[in-house]
Amino acid sequence: MKKYQDDSLTLHTDLYQINMVETYFKDGIAEKKAIFEVYFRKLPFGNGYTIFAGLERVIQYLKGFKFSGSDIDYLREEGGYDKEFLDYLANMRFTGDIRAMKEGELAFANEPLIRIEAPLAQAQIIETAILNIVNYQTLIATKAARIKQVVGEDVAFEFGTRRAQELDAAIWGTRAAYIGGFEGTSNVRASKKFGIPAVGTHAHALVQTYQDDYTAFKKYAETHKDCVFLVDTYDTLRSGVPNAIRVAKEMGDKINFVGIRLDSGDLAYLSKEARKMLDKAGYKKAKITASNDLDEYTIINLKAQGAKIDTWGIGTKLITAYDQPALGAVYKMVAIENDQGEFEDTIKISGNPEKVSTPGLKTPYRIINVASGKSEGDYIALDTENPEQEERLKMFHPVHTYISKFVTGFKAKKLHEDIFVAGELVYTIPNIEEIEMYAKENLTLLWEEYTRTLHPEEYPVDLSQKCWDKKMKKIEEVKAKVQEMID
Ligand SMILES: Nc1ncnc2c1ncn2[C@@H]1O[C@H](COP(=O)(O)OP(=O)(O)OP(=O)(O)O)[C@@H](O)[C@H]1O
Ligand SMILES: O=P(O)(O)OC[C@H]1O[C@H](OP(=O)(O)OP(=O)(O)O)[C@H](O)[C@@H]1O
Ligand SMILES: O=C(O)c1cccnc1
Numbered sequence: 081m082k083k084y085q086d087d088s089l090t091l092h093t094d095l096y097q098i099n100m101v102e103t104y105f106k107d108g109i110a111e112k113k114a115i116f117e118v119y120f121r122k123l124p125f126g127n128g129y130t131i132f133a134g135l136e137r138v139i140q141y142l143k144g145f146k147f148s149g150s151d152i153d154y155l156r157e158e159g160g161y162d163k164e165f166l167d168y169l170a171n172m173r174f175t176g177d178i179r180a181m182k183e184g185e186l187a188f189a190n191e192p193l194i195r196i197e198a199p200l201a202q203a204q205i206i207e208t209a210i211l212n213i214v215n216y217q218t219l220i221a222t223k224a225a226r227i228k229q230v231v232g233e234d235v236a237f238e239f240g241t242r243r244a245q246e247l248d249a250a251i252w253g254t255r256a257a258y259i260g261g262f263e264g265t266s267n268v269r270a271s272k273k274f275g276i277p278a279v280g281t282h283a284h285a286l287v288q289t290y291q292d293d294y295t296a297f298k299k300y301a302e303t304h305k306d307c308v309f310l311v312d313t314y315d316t317l318r319s320g321v322p323n324a325i326r327v328a329k330e331m332g333d334k335i336n337f338v339g340i341r342l343d344s345g346d347l348a349y350l351s352k353e354a355r356k357m358l359d360k361a362g363y364k365k366a367k368i369t370a371s372n373d374l375d376e377y378t379i380i381n382l383k384a385q386g387a388k389i390d391t392w393g394i395g396t397k398l399i400t401a402y403d404q405p406a407l408g409a410v411y412k413m414v415a416i417e418n419d420q421g422e423f424e425d426t427i428k429i430s431g432n433p434e435k436v437s438t439p440g441l442k443t444p445y446r447i448i449n450v451a452s453g454k455s456e457g458d459y460i461a462l463d464t465e466n467p468e469q470e471e472r473l474k475m476f477h478p479v480h481t482y483i484s485k486f487v488t489g490f491k492a493k494k495l496h497e498d499i500f501v502a503g504e505l506v507y508t509i510p511n512i513e514e515i516e517m518y519a520k521e522n523l524t525l526l527w528e529e530y531t532r533t534l535h536p537e538e539y540p541v542d543l544s545q546k547c548w549d550k551k552m553k554k555i556e557e558v559k560a561k562v563q564e565m566i567d
Pocket of ligand 2: 239240242243283343371372373374393394395396397
């Protein structure tokens, strides 16, 4: 096959999308409006919430949405699509409406993170990239928030680039980690691109180059103000820590002796011993950084052992979402324009009640109890309803409907913002610090029962009565139609 220039993201889609679009185009319905929603069905890592991330890149992708000349050449020469269809694709731009949660929003299972209203053809082609972006960034932001929860007031740094699934994952993963609460990254390009603090110590190679701890630390100290010495290359307690202290003493005010890093061995024992040595030498403020395959479980355990670690460097297990490498967000059609130009609900039925999609035009709200400042749950209402104006809401589990409560004295916070209207970007993208702050503030809305890392309570995501009734009606309609076809 001939080689083509890789000059656009528009073919970053699955072939079946293009083939479906070809069908719609030939049938004259490609410009019919359709509404799709992005949502996931199961929270990752057994966590009680996710942190939504990825919107900024979705926006960039949609702004640049256009098949390039080489995309069209490829489709003609390798795909065999005809001229009429290729001309249609070549002229395609994103002209739809997008509503979405803000990045840093808490998101739960079975609620729309993003709602896409666009000509069927466009809506179909963009599915793959949107899911690709949102699934990964939301997953990593959530993993980071889980780890940060355990790290607490200590500092967490992202060190994962070398182990990430290739370049893009490292870059966007570290951005997601920052949104999830990490304080810095070792990836310099990510720092430059996103304005995240770049942080770092030094590697074993420095010590191996000079072949002894003392010389290596001294040479480093002569060339850098801020110094964190990696003390475990030969013998942590007999050589590494004593030589770090020796160099700190010799250099005095010429350096800022930030502390030491431990990267192997028993991190609890070594950190406690190193702490005693640093304190005894008068370096009570020197910090101990630890790294080596850390995750939330090891960190909880190290803390339980009384480890004296102040800064946590976390790589592999964060950036690869080691224990659950994918979030299963899906993209499902909830309505399509009929011949009269009105939206008609669509549904996907499943034997598993959790997998039945919820039809219709709807918006998620967070119901916040004004007295406690805590969230009562999320509430998905039809666009024709406005829970912001209700005095009393009935909230009930959408599958186990007997689980219900009445809520008064609440504020209903709309969870969707307008992002694109008729293809125009109408949203001001916040900066990364604002997004991180927003995530942090959002977490304060949850009772601890939902944020604990082990077996959290299930946070309610309920449908309004009208939304639920509509869903049941649609299920009955579809079942009757299927029965009719069988009979
Ligand atoms: N006190 C501890 N309690 C629980 N887990 C620990 C403790 N100390 C270290 N770990 C974790 O144990 C795992 C393996 O540590 P191990 O001591 O085998 O590494 P190492 O062989 O010393 O390091 P490396 O292979 O990188 O040289 C790592 O994930 C590390 O974070
Ligand atoms: O352990 P992670 O959470 O992925 O954190 C990043 C790791 O990267 C560096 O190790 P390096 O690549 O030098 O290898 P090593 O420590 O495994 O020998 C660093 O010393 C950490 O151990
Ligand atoms: O700066 C560090 O200590 C660092 C950077 C990347 C990976 N591991 C450690």
